[in-house]
Amino acid sequence: MTKYIICLGDGMADHPIKELNNQTPLKKALTPHIDTLSNNGCLGLVHTVQKEFPPGSDVANMGILGYDPALYYTGRGPIEAASLNVTCSENEIIFRCNLVNTKNDTMIDFTSEHISTEESTQLIHELNQHFSQQPIRFIPGVSYRHIMIADKKFLSLNTTAPHDITDKKINPYLPKGHLEEQFYSIIQEANTILESSPINKKRQQNNKKPANHIWPWSQGKLPSLPGFKDSFGISGGIITAVDLLKGLGKLTGLTTPHVKGATGFIDTNYEEKIKESFKILETHDFCYIHIEAPDEAGHMGDHELKIKAIEDFDKHIVGPVLNYQKQNPDTVIMVLPDHPTPCHLKTHTREPVPFCMYYKGIQNCSSLDYTEHNASLTSLVFNTPWELLTSFLSKKPLY
Numbered sequence: 286m287t288k289y290i291i292c293l294g295d296g297m298a299d300h301p302i303k304e305l306n307n308q309t310p311l312k313k314a315l316t317p318h319i320d321t322l323s324n325n326g327c328l329g330l331v332h333t334v335q336k337e338f339p340p341g342s343d344v345a346n347m348g349i350l351g352y353d354p355a356l357y358y359t360g361r362g363p364i365e366a367a368s369l370n371v372t373c374s375e376n377e378i379i380f381r382c383n384l385v386n387t388k389n390d391t392m393i394d395f396t397s398e399h400i401s402t403e404e405s406t407q408l409i410h411e412l413n414q415h416f417s418q419q420p421i422r423f424i425p426g427v428s429y430r431h432i433m434i435a436d437k438k439f440l441s442l443n444t445t446a447p448h449d450i451t452d453k454k455i456n457p458y459l460p461k462g463h464l465e466e467q468f469y470s471i472i473q474e475a476n477t478i479l480e481s482s483p484i485n486k487k488r489q490q491n492n493k494k495p496a497n498h499i500w501p502w503s504q505g506k507l508p509s510l511p512g513f514k515d516s517f518g519i520s521g522g523i524i525t526a527v528d529l530l531k532g533l534g535k536l537t538g539l540t541t542p543h544v545k546g547a548t549g550f551i552d553t554n555y556e557e558k559i560k561e562s563f564k565i566l567e568t569h570d571f572c573y574i575h576i577e578a579p580d581e582a583g584h585m586g587d588h589e590l591k592i593k594a595i596e597d598f599d600k601h602i603v604g605p606v607l608n609y610q611k612q613n614p615d616t617v618i619m620v621l622p623d624h625p626t627p628c629h630l631k632t633h634t635r636e637p638v639p640f641c642m643y644y645k646g647i648q649n650c651s652s653l654d655y656t657e658h659n660a661s662l663t664s665l666v667f668n669t670p671w672e673l674l675t676s677f678l679s680k681k682p683l684y
């Protein structure tokens with residue numbers, strides 16, 4: 286049976302950086318394994334984000350997994366909720382809800398200093414007690430990341446991601462639109478509970494920022510996606526530290542095992558991630574290995590850290606995958622990011638990203654290393670990521 290492995294370096298693509306002699310982190314990083322795949326396989330570009338969507342990891346990864354977001358995307362909140370096995374009724378919608386720290390109406394910290402899960406779970410419990418007579422409920426997640434479920438009448442509100450407005454006055458970014466005042470009064474009521482909570486009082490005594498504001502965003506209905514196996518004929522799994530990817534797995538029937546020590550950052554446990562990946566391939570034919578660290582480095586604007594993240598990805602993920610292919614020759618491998626996260630912008634962009642694909646017997650190899658520039662030199666361009674997935678699964682990389 287053919288095995289299919291996608292190695293996804295989140296946010297890996299970038300722009301030329303002055304301090305790197307106008308090279309990108311991908312060009313500068315030593316990536317012998319990815320380069321082996323690229324030289325001996327095909328190299329091209331893929332548009333992962335269609336023009337009607339913002340360039341988020343949610344939309345991009347959904348597309349790379351073979352699902353057109355225009356048909357299936359209902360918001361980031363609902364996908365993350367799926368990873369927590371949250372369900373709701375027809376009349377309810379799901380918000381992602383941060384517990385944030387604000388001061389003088391300014392967004393100080395969208396993570397409330399990475400508040401502990403223990404503390405935030407207690408805060409969420411207090412909110413639920415307060416709102417027990419109203420059609421509002423909260424579901425605790427990890428650290429500052431939670432879920433809020435509310436009446437579907439709030440679906441059309443315009444909400445803003447809290448990580449995009451650090452140090453800005455919050456008023457222009459509070460939910461706007463139909464029923465905004467009614468919704469805002471819920472937020473204020475919640476904030477009053479948070480302000481007076483013993484948990485936050487204790488945080489302040491210990492000179493920690495209180496989680497004094499709820500920040501609901503990216504709301505939508507729970508999406509319904511056809512199963513991966515029904516759609517593509519094979520079963521598989523996703524290896525990731527991130528709720529968003531776990532949620533996509535849950536929604537598509539892909540297994541998403543817990544990986545010991547997976548952090549979504551440079552200190553993640555690569556060994557365990559690879560071990561769990563190969564375990565998936567013992568009983569399934571498809572594995573999607575998602576590595577978050579290059580994206581985080583991009584958001585921090587730290588190109589040296591990004592180079593390290595890419596080199597680690599090459600060494601600890603793509604290297605072992607190449608070895609796997611030597612022992613299991615009927616393996617198809619693809620490497621790509623979901624979107625660029627250019628260090629100088631500290632956020633995502635919507636440009637097409639380089640991908641490379643390799644399997645035994647592939648024709649027309651690129652003889653090029655894996656870089657953004659080299660990918661643009663080949664004439665291979667996929668306009669949608671689901672066309673790329675179909676081509677990957679049918680071992681037909683060229684039109």
Ligand SMILES: [Zn+2]
Pocket residue numbers: 295296341342343580623624
């Ligand atoms: Zn991403």
